[in-house]
Amino acid sequence: MNIAFSPCPNDTFVFHAWVHGLIPDAPELTVTYADIDITNHLAARREGPEVLKISYAALPWVLSDYALLPCGGALGRGCGPLVLTAGDAASGNQSSSPAAEDPARLSGRTVAVPSERSTAYLLFRLWAAQQVPGGVGKIVVMPFHQIMPAVRDGQVDAGLVIHEARFTYPTYGLRLMTDLGQWWEQDTGLPIPLGAIIARRHLDPGALAGWTRSSVEYAWAHPQASREYVMRHAQEMDAAVAQSHIDLYVNEFTANLGEDGFAAVASLLGRASEKGLVPEFDLALLRS
Template identity: 35%
Template sequence: MSYSIGISPCPNDTFAFYALFTDLMFDVSIQDLQTLNQRAQKKELDIAKISMFQFSQLLDDYILLPVGCALGHGIGPKIIGKTHATSFENKCVAFAGKDTTAHFLFDLFFTCKEKVFCPYFEITQKIQDGTVDYGVIIHETRFTFDNLGLVECYDLGALWEQQFHLPLPLGGIVAKRNLVDLEKITKSLFESLQYAKKHPAKTLDFVLEHSIEKDPKIVKKHIETYVTEDTQQLTPTGILAIQCLLEQTGHFDKNWLYSGAYV
């Protein structure tokens, strides 16, 4: 039996799950995170990498797997613009999607006059051409925006950690609750990550093919930032962080994490 799985083109995902593309157990597709969020809303995918905020809205249908999570430790989506600002009440701000954790975090800490939702790779250009005043960026752009003459106003991951004293849950791998092979699926994800960590050079061309940034040094930095101990297996601190975010969204289910054996 083959399971449909969607991952993002982010280097941390294409690195960690490179081996799944040769695993007959999975039919893998690569799409931007907001598209994956929307497909999960429609229950089109058996397994998907989605925003942690989106997961909070889908607890009846999906369960989080303990492998593949992306948590930021003092870092997260950044609010950037041409000039520094401390308030956005009279500004237009761009986001990579309505259902992203980045959008949820902005609303948790700030307000703005107008919002624009667009593909994440269009945000910096919209700031530069004046279509929007500011943007909330994710993915590898966090390492390169200053090369475009843009400045950071806030790191939402730092604000989150200052308030809750926990790392920031950004996204995770979810699976439909009714799948019969959750243990086998989780083990395959774990083994794919272990393969990538042992053979990083074999993943590089594939990762660069799908990454916005083509500089191997930037891609490596992104992977080192977001492929952490919590990606391999959620730590107790990581579990507390996700529980905290779910509570902040107003949607919480005690049975949100798959806890079967897989190692």
Template identity: 40%
Template sequence: MKFTLGFSPCPNDTFIFDALVNKKIDTGDFEFDVVLEDVQTLNQWAIDGKLDISKISYGVLPLIVQQYKILHSGGALGKGVGPLLISANPVDINAEGFNINDYTIAIPGEHTTAHLLFSLAFPGAKNKIFKIFHEIEGFLLNSTDQKTLGVIIHENRFTYQQKGLYKLIDLGDFWEKKTGYPIPLGGIAIKKNISPAILTKIDQLIQQSIEYAFSNYPYLPEYVTCHSQEMEENVMRQHIDLYVNNYSVDIGKDGKEAVNEFLHIYEHNNPVSSIDHNVFIQH
């Protein structure tokens, strides 16, 4: 039985899925046709219903709940893991006279958690452009416009200072202080039309894949390093340490509550939306 499976080449995803897709664990009759893409592309594909199983940003979840459920394993939630708003020059966002609409803000995808968290902190922001996440640092550094900001995610959290960029606000910290919940960054979406027994089995396999990876950690399998060739190994481990945790093994009660709060905020920001909050597969 074969399923299409999409996730990003980032170390946290390749670390999670290595044992599953490379048959380091017993997957039984299940086979996976794997596609590695950036999260913005995966989000759009989820809207289009392209893949059977896919890593997605929770920011796109309201748009795909008719087609997909979310697994308990494989996701990225946590505290201190959120996106950062940065600039090429020091900017005091708390200064009198600061107006977010004096700036153009580069955001890593429209239907992303980063976009929703930015909108939560700056609900009136209008001048937004959407780029692939790894292009944003370069966009800021190469821009001739001093009035340019960017929202960064993933490994860019660890590299922006080395490039002379400045943090203005931790958007994840803003979420945590406002809601008290861990930050729901991404989850694993799976087609609703797959039978419940198979949904459960795939969920268990991903959990086993993570447990296998952790049992050999801090060893980095080739599957992780070959897809992160421009990244130093210590940065790969920082990435894994930040984004792969107990919530990845099982999202748990507070993780589900965080996602539910996220959906409530989406509905508040999009009053025409009415979302089915029963988004997780049954255990």
């Protein structure tokens, strides 16, 4: 069976056991490691593998062909995307200031984002509609690991970052404009839906969910077993940052979305559909 997910520590931690044949009766996996922007578009073009990790924001384009699995993905609290701007290189000041935190600074500016169909970008659009007078200017799509250097080097005015950037952005001399996860949680009271695991509808989603959940549970029960695999794919990340990444993004919702998880996904995509940011779709497909 073919599967595609990112080389980020949360994904490699979650799928380590299944990839390495440690889940009884689960089919052998052939893995494609790909940036989320790539998997989002693979699924939308119906050229993707049988199982993929995509952004929750991309679901409206693919739910007719792919079912959402209720486990394996990334959803939680305190783990949302960040909007970053450059620090004051002259003074060496990397801390937030009133000017840096003013969303009006983004009016007409260029912002780098990791994918036009990412949950991060969808949250950004919902936030910017409220907070940025006249809207931002140009949006530039970049692989997420290129965004912070681009902001630091002045290639873009701000960057929308995800994953381990939450822990490393000060080392690039960047400062926080806003935490979109904090904004979302305050606005809705719900967790943030980031990455989803989907599978082709002609397969058995119950069996796939069972194997995925077993892989999650194996990872928790044997946390050292996946260390070499995680670090091999961690893109120059040190072990402490990789573990912080796993601790943040692999949580109760990874094992089971539950009612709060499904409510968060429905709220995000329902709002986006009402504003014309995603295609209209039947919300009932999220559970079928």
